[in-house]
Amino acid sequence: MVRIEFLGPIQRESLEIEAHTLGDVADILNQDQELKEWIATSAVAVNDTLVSSLDVVLKDGDKISLLPPVCGG
Amino acid sequence: MVRIEFLGPIQRESLEIEAHTLGDVADILNQDQELKEWIATSAVAVNDTLVSSLDVVLKDGDKISLLPPVCGG
């Protein structure tokens, strides 16, 4: 199981899902129509490190975070 | 008569000389060998306005200032 966290304005409770790669996570999350817009504009971190490829292999207990568009300052 | 002022590190008393243009001022000041190096590297102001041409016509009482290389801050 891995945990999905939605940051900032996404306003969703975190999810626990079964996934072995980020590709699996994408397949599962995109089934949720309301999440699709956020997914299209969000960056992704695995265990608090931003990632740029879907080929990341996940292990049990990993944390995946979705970071929607930012505006600090 | 016009007055010549030497600013900052030049360390010279001001001079009163007879001059009708900045060209006249240049002719007179360049007779002083010790001033030549300063003259070659200094900017010139007439009545506290920087000037960029020798053709400025001077009138009685004008103040000509020599500004050597600067380093504020």
Add this chain to the structure above:
Amino acid sequence: MLELYSGALDVPTILKRWYEEESPNNYGAYIPFIGTVRAEDGIEGLSFDIYEPILKSWFVAWEEKAAKMGAKVVMAHSIGDVMVHESSYIAAVFSPKRRVALELIDEYVEDFKASAPIWKYDIIGGERIYAKERSTQIKGSGLLGVKI
């Protein structure tokens, strides 16, 4: 030094403390950038969410980058509500040399705006409204999106 505060920043106190802390360290240039909430579009203020773990990694990467140039970066940011004409953000650079300081402060502030995991909300009528139009996608966003 990355400092997070609940609510508006006490700007004079932070600027003074940073200045005095670095005084003995022989930096020739100190450039703070202070961000203040402007009265515009009828807002009462702004509100901020921060995701600290990734903000910290972003900041550590900047500390290392600055150190290679003999410089130092610091930052203070608000969490929660900051009213109009109050300040929410100070980013500062200390450097031995002027050019390094002027170039770093620009790059540091712009990278902060583009990458720091902070979300901004307008406060209007007491409601908190995500400032979507003013927000920037972090580089690499959309990774999990459906391929078209």
Add this chain to the structure above:
Amino acid sequence: MLELYSGALDVPTILKRWYEEESPNNYGAYIPFIGTVRAEDGIEGLSFDIYEPILKSWFVAWEEKAAKMGAKVVMAHSIGDVMVHESSYIAAVFSPKRRVALELIDEYVEDFKASAPIWKYDIIGGERIYAKERSTQIKGSGLLGVKI
């Protein structure tokens, strides 16, 4: 506001006063550049001469330039001696917008260094030695020089 002080600047007090004075004026960005005397080449400090009439015209021209962009510039500078690790110079920009502020502070500080009628001396063994090698000729210098 162009402020000249005898000796070192009280940086925290000046930064605080400027910040508080401009707080109601809806500027989103405040960027001060603070210049501090570095311990190097065995100096005890620096000393400054200023020619005020031309410094004032230079500053007024910058006030007008900034105003056209909705921005404001201020400056504080020391006259006379400033010891190592003390500060002699603060130049600051206030602007509604971040980009304008970041670009103006760079141009303002660089133009100050190139043009402001201020002369710097190293203080070594109590002597005041003109910092000739670090000084810059004002644009148009050499006008009265002999033509070769």
